[in-house]
Amino acid sequence: xxxxxSISSRRRRPNLRKxxxxxxxxxxxxxxxxxxxxxxxxxxxxxxxxSVPGMKLPISSSPDIPPDSLQVIVTPESMTFENEKxxxxxxxxxxxxxxxxxxxxxxxxxxxxxxxxxxxLYDALxxxxxxxxxxxxxxxxxxxxxKPLPFEGVLAIQADKRIQYDTIxxxxxxxxxxxxxxxxxxxxxxxx
Amino acid sequence: MFKRPSxxxxxxxxxxxxxLVPILDTMVTLIAFLLFTTSFFAVVSIESPFPETSLQAxxxxxxxxxxxxxxxxTEKEVEIWSPFDRxxxxxxxxxxxxxxxxxxxxxxxxxxxxxxxxxxxxxxAPYPAxxxxxxxxxxxxxRTLEKTxxxxxxxxxxxxxxxxxxLLFPDVIFGNLLGD
Numbered sequence: 001x002x003x004x005x006s007i008s009s010r011r012r013r014p015n016l017r018k019x020x021x022x023x024x025x026x027x028x029x030x031x032x033x034x035x036x037x038x039x040x041x042x043x044x045x046x047x048x049x050x051s052v053p054g055m056k057l058p059i060s061s062s063p064d065i066p067p068d069s070l071q072v073i074v075t076p077e078s079m080t081f082e083n084e085k086x087x088x089x090x091x092x093x094x095x096x097x098x099x100x101x102x103x104x105x106x107x108x109x110x111x112x113x114x115x116x117x118x119x120x121l122y123d124a125l126x127x128x129x130x131x132x133x134x135x136x137x138x139x140x141x142x143x144x145x146x147k148p149l150p151f152e153g154v155l156a157i158q159a160d161k162r163i164q165y166d167t168i169x170x171x172x173x174x175x176x177x178x179x180x181x182x183x184x185x186x187x188x189x190x191x192x
Numbered sequence: 193m194f195k196r197p198s199x200x201x202x203x204x205x206x207x208x209x210x211x212l213v214p215i216l217d218t219m220v221t222l223i224a225f226l227l228f229t230t231s232f233f234a235v236v237s238i239e240s241p242f243p244e245t246s247l248q249a250x251x252x253x254x255x256x257x258x259x260x261x262x263x264x265x266t267e268k269e270v271e272i273w274s275p276f277d278r279x280x281x282x283x284x285x286x287x288x289x290x291x292x293x294x295x296x297x298x299x300x301x302x303x304x305x306x307x308x309x310x311x312x313x314x315x316x317a318p319y320p321a322x323x324x325x326x327x328x329x330x331x332x333x334x335r336t337l338e339k340t341x342x343x344x345x346x347x348x349x350x351x352x353x354x355x356x357x358x359l360l361f362p363d364v365i366f367g368n369l370l371g372d
Contacts, residue, residue: 182240
């Protein structure tokens, strides 16, 4: 009676499971390899730089990995300082359908009559500087004379590859007026 | 008649199964944490200070006549020159409008570095419409020595020993921030 035999074999199956144990050793091996790989890459990425959607960073062969600092992100659409949008560009008529950046500052965003400084960026940089200096005053870290550590004044500039030098020099000029004297131009790391 | 086997011998053959489940839990938690916190956005940087000068420094320059290597980028060409005529000015035409010949710029600067191995500064003056990609490309060509470049030796200031240099002109300063 094959039918009855089949039912009896099914009934016996729970008895087979009694001694069954999942072999976790191979899974542990895989997980350990993943953890080691991730810890290795974790150690090399000591910055918290982020980007914005649509950003096209140029590729650079520079070997320098930037330490964490304040950063300004510039795209042909807007300017962002520390993840906060500070201004939006005006789309120029010449850009329609072209591959050029095609953007311009709004009149109200530039200081007049010279037009070298960017007002919203200056305000944001001054605010960030005051905050940093206040933190340094409250911090226990002091220099040899017992004074609070000086403000470093480093600004990382992350710009889309279509951004013009004219915009970048306006950023540098504005930042220098706000006390930021060192600039770090960011690029994507070139694969070896 | 056989005797009953010793219980001590039987006990030794028992297998110990290590409980891997808590370790597995820890691993999974650790991987999740690392995945959320690791930055896969690999960026590199090129540092440049804001140019600062004084009347005293300017007077010293006029008397000492340093190299003060300068690089002017225009839409049509790249000019490498020295304001004190320490080198003959070189004009390198762009193969396409607004796209400098970075290979030719690099090769010319390697030749200058061989003559002035201790010089590290270069003054940049790009035209206003030069894009960020062009700036980064030229700065890379100006700053880094490649493996295929001829070896250039410079005296280590601390040890006084000649050592192969790793960088070309790493100190890039923008000279036209207030206009052309």
